[in-house]
Amino acid sequence: EIVMTQSPATLSVSPGERATLSCRASQSVSINLAWYQQKPGQAPRLLIYGASTRATGIPARFSGSGSGTEFTLTISSLQSEDFALYYCQQYNNWPPSLTFGGGTKVEIK
Amino acid sequence: EVQLLESGGGLVQPGGSLRLSCAASGFTFSGYAMTWVRLAPGKGLEWVSTISASGGNTYSADSVKGRFTISRDNSKTTLYLQMSSLRAEDTAVYYCAKPPPVAGTDYFDYWGQGTLVTVSS
Numbered sequence: 001e002i003v004m005t006q007s008p009a010t011l012s013v014s015p016g017e018r019a020t021l022s023c024r025a026s027q028s029v030s031i032n033l034a035w036y037q038q039k040p041g042q043a044p045r046l047l048i049y050g051a052s053t054r055a056t057g058i059p060a061r062f063s064g065s066g067s068g069t070e071f072t073l074t075i076s077s078l079q080s081e082d083f084a085l086y087y088c089q090q091y092n093n094w095p096p097s098l099t100f101g102g103g104t105k106v107e108i109k
Numbered sequence: 110e111v112q113l114l115e116s117g118g119g120l121v122q123p124g125g126s127l128r129l130s131c132a133a134s135g136f137t138f139s140g141y142a143m144t145w146v147r148l149a150p151g152k153g154l155e156w157v158s159t160i161s162a163s164g165g166n167t168y169s170a171d172s173v174k175g176r177f178t179i180s181r182d183n184s185k186t187t188l189y190l191q192m193s194s195l196r197a198e199d200t201a202v203y204y205c206a207k208p209p210p211v212a213g214t215d216y217f218d219y220w221g222q223g224t225l226v227t228v229s230s
Contacts, residue, residue, distance in 0.1 A: 001171075032215075034216035034217075036154075038148075038154075042222075043204060043220035043221060043222055043223060044146075044154065044204070044217070044220050045220075046216065046217060046218050049209075049214070049216050055218060056218075087153060087154050089154070089216060091214070091215035091216050094215045095159075095168050096168055097156065097168070097170060098144075098156040098159075098215055099156065100146075100153055100154040100155065100156065101153065102152075102153040103153045103154070
């Protein structure tokens with residue numbers, strides 16, 4: 001099973017600042033990597049797929065980069081609605097399994 | 110508009126059973142593989158099980174293999190998860206999720222709102 005490790009677990013950022021979230025895979029997943037945002041009581045929302053392609057309706061302040069084992073989600077200027085949990089997910093090792101990272105909580109500093 | 114509506118969650122004792130349903134609408138259900146993902150308290154998202162569009166192939170996480178069974182009824186556009194031998198660690202919100210309309214993609218562009226399963230005596 002491919003293990004996805006996200007860091008940091010919590011990121012404290014002031015509104016308007018840049019946030020950089022990391023996701024590392026235990027083996028190469030090529031660019032088969034997605035990012036999701038989740039707020040309490042809500043379903044996850046797809047942000048990025050293919051490591052760097054924004055999903056429909058996602059603001060340009062969200063960008064993804066990386067390939068192989070190292071990936072980054074950058075939020076260029078944090079808005080109040082961006083404070084949430086973020087998960088990465090690999091879909092390269094499929095079948096037999098899909099795996100998510102443990103998540104990064106972006107909180108207000 | 111794509112809609113996924115889960116139901117069937119609740120409180121169940123350890124060792125018990127429960128069947129979750131996910132009613133789908135707004136897309137050609139029979140054309141998509143469908144997946145269950147869960148979120149346990151204080152933990153991250155965990156893939157649970159996936160079923161192919163026809164229902165002929167299923168895949169499950171090791172943590173639920175032999176205890177959970179995914180199925181679907183394309184005539185009713187409904188996805189199911191039959192859960193048995195439930196354990197405390199199965200306590201979670203269970204989401205059904207749909208992939209985008211691109212072959213070979215296994216991420217999810219639509220998710221239901223989830224149904225809570227609590228396993229406790």
